[in-house]
Amino acid sequence: RLIFQPAEEVNPGGALTVIANGGLDDVERAYALHCDPARDVGVIGVRGGPITSASDSILVRLDGPGGHTSRPHVTGDLVFALAQVVTQVPAILSRRLDPRAGIAMVWGRIRAGGAPNAIPRFGEVAGTFRCLDTAVWARAGSLITDAVHEVVAPYGVRAEVTHTRGVPPTVNDADAVDRAMSVAAELFGAKACVRMPQPIAGSEDFSRILAQVPGAMVFLGAMVDGAAPGRAPGNHSPQARFDDRVLPDGAALLAELALRSA
Numbered sequence: 001r002l003i004f005q006p007a008e009e010v011n012p013g014g015a016l017t018v019i020a021n022g023g024l025d026d027v028e029r030a031y032a033l034h035c036d037p038a039r040d041v042g043v044i045g046v047r048g049g050p051i052t053s054a055s056d057s058i059l060v061r062l063d064g065p066g067g068h069t070s071r072p073h074v075t076g077d078l079v080f081a082l083a084q085v086v087t088q089v090p091a092i093l094s095r096r097l098d099p100r101a102g103i104a105m106v107w108g109r110i111r112a113g114g115a116p117n118a119i120p121r122f123g124e125v126a127g128t129f130r131c132l133d134t135a136v137w138a139r140a141g142s143l144i145t146d147a148v149h150e151v152v153a154p155y156g157v158r159a160e161v162t163h164t165r166g167v168p169p170t171v172n173d174a175d176a177v178d179r180a181m182s183v184a185a186e187l188f189g190a191k192a193c194v195r196m197p198q199p200i201a202g203s204e205d206f207s208r209i210l211a212q213v214p215g216a217m218v219f220l221g222a223m224v225d226g227a228a229p230g231r232a233p234g235n236h237s238p239q240a241r242f243d244d245r246v247l248p249d250g251a252a253l254l255a256e257l258a259l260r261s262a
Contacts, residue, residue, distance in 0.1 A: 036235070056166045058105075059162040066078070068119065079113060148161050
């Protein structure tokens with residue numbers, strides 16, 4: 001069965017709709033290919049266990065009375081409090097969650113104020129929380145919210161935390177990985193098969209498929225000729241380029257895996 005991937009970049013991901021509409025009915029194993037423009041063309045990269053991270057969106061809004069920068073002691077210093085959220089919340093998580101879970105809290109947007117001599121009434125910071133461990137990911141939301149409120153408590157401002165649950169880690173089944181490596185070696189040669197030493201911090205809604213049936217996500221190298229090894233633009237870069245010669249290889253790998261699983 002060939003399943004396309006709708007709304008993969010939109011939380012909580014289109015895989016939930018695929019599953020709800022019977023996309024996995026009677027499916028015993030699932031494989032996915034993901035092109036990698038930073039990996040040598042035709043080289044298959046895969047690993048057992050977690051291969052991509054969970055990813056949640058975090059939005060923190062602060063509000064306070066506002067005031068003048070000459071009198072921070074008579075108001076709530078909102079910008080200072082926002083700065084503490086940016087630096088302290090990731091630090092708190094690193095001490096309250098198992099570091100072996102591969103956690104990463106990184107902010108991508110911060111907004112507050114308009115005048116250099118005025119303490120604003122409103123501000124916000126937004127970012128992502130990523131994690132390789134499903135159990136840790138499940139409990140992280142309440143911990144993030146608690147950490148934000150603890151951090152801003154001394155500064156006379158109020159916090160509102162919006163935690164949007166994204167996708168879980170993509171966890172490859174060991175047997176499915178071995179099957180993929182074996183088939184790829186027969187099709188493309190043993191040198192074309194690489195066991196990835198580390199997972200990727202990006203996220204993938206194929207994880208929801210693998211939460212239902214065993215399987216594996218495989219990365220297929222698609223680096224164009226002339227690209228500098230280790231410096232080729234990766235996925236989501238506006239400069240990313242893909243070598244289309246890998247398309248028949250990807251189709252052959254998926255087809256052979258399906259035939260051998262029948």
